[in-house]
Amino acid sequence: MNPLSHFVRATLNPAMYHGDGKNPPFFEGWYFKLIDAAENQRYAIIPGVFLGEDAHAFIQVLNGRTAQSTYHRFEVADFWAAPDKFEVRIGNNCFSEDVISLKINDNLGQISGQLKFEGGTAWPVSVTSPGIMGWYAWAPKMECYHGVLSFDHEIRGGLQINGETINFSGGRGYIEKDWGQSFPAGYVWFQSNHFATPRTSLTASIAVIPWLGSAFRGFIVGLWHQGKLYRFATYTGAKTESLAITDDKVTWVIRDRRYRLELSARRAEGGLLREPTTSEMLARVEETMLASVEVRLITRKGETIFEGRGRNAALEVNGDIPGLLAMAAA
Structure with missing residues (x-):
């Protein structure tokens, strides 16, 4: 091809591997x-590949507890x-949208x-808006691309981790991905799909985005409800009304022509990735x-949706x- x-x-097809024919530096x-x-029990499993001077594949494992x-x-x-779908193998480990099999x-x-x-x-895909990136997905030299493969799903099965048996059956999961040359110089990202209302999921990120020799503060937020x-x-033309980041929390208010979204994420101790x-x-x-996030979605008339x-x-x-924070709001 x-x-x-x-x-x-x-x-x-944002889920599939994008690295074929790419010149370093490249990661996915x-x-x-x-x-x-x-x-x-809470874990993040992150398989991937890095192409560059220190080229290698990897599987990161974070014990969130x-x-x-x-x-x-x-x-x-x-x-x-x-070559045509999301199916990845790293050694004896296999990953797809429907199953992961680990032998580390x-x-x-x-x-x-x-x-x-x-x-x-998954985040809907169309020709004019291929996933969470919107039309930016068609820009050929973005620093970092993003994809949401599953807002929320049920898990079946279990893992043996260093001698401990963990049953994940009946639990909930979420899948996303990144690829490109590098992570942004500065960013905030948070996600939760554990709300009192089942099948509700939030993913939100704001970052420094290099663009045509300059940079802007870009953001993407999706509330699946x-x-x-x-x-x-x-x-989409949405605007950041306010953004505040302290040692304790991230407070972010966004609006567009129809809605206003209020987010307040409480920070907690984490592990190094x-x-x-x-x-x-x-x-x-x-x-x-171990964080939590308060979410309020209202219409511009003040009616509460969620x-x-x-x-x-x-x-x-x-x-x-x-x-x-110093950048002009997009």
Whole structure:
């Protein structure tokens, strides 16, 4: 397949691997969030690949309860991806939208088992708006692209992690991904799909976005509620009314012509993950899975559509946050 055809196919299928034919630096990673039914166990499993001077594949594992993380490194030759759908293998480990199968056994630990995912819904894809990136997905040289593969789904199965058996059956999961050259210089991201109203899910991010020799403060927010996606993004014309970031919380208010969305995420202690730069995978991102987020969606007339508190929220506040706050709101 020629590069243009592959670019079009991959853009219209955000879940699949985008790295075929890419020149370094390039990274791609998929994020699987796993919460058991009792909400006692919480894990993030992040398989991916980094192409550059220190090229390798990897599987990151974050224990959200203890904030401990491990980075399992593999040779690039151990990485394989299907050419037309999301199916990835790293060594003896397999990943897709419907199932992950783990067989990790190295000096950092042992993880084995299989998890199946049922009832997931991805961010809608169309030619004019291929997923969460909107029309920016068609821009060929963005620093970082993003995709949401499942807002919320049920988990079946279990894992053996360093001798401990964890039953995830009946729990809830979430899947997203990133790919490109590097993570943004400064960003905030948080997500929860544990609200009192079942099948409600929130994902929100705001970041410094390089663009045509300059940069702007761009954001993407999706609230999936009762089978409807409420989207707020730079490309939809939504505006950040206010943004405040302290050591304790992130408070963010967004509006568009129809709605006003109020978000308040309570920060908590997290574990250190590696993130891609243009030269290497650096251990510098603190992610917590113990945060919470208050959400209120109202119409411009003041009618409440949704109000609730998200539990087991994942949250990252990373990089040049003063620079992010100082930028003119998009």
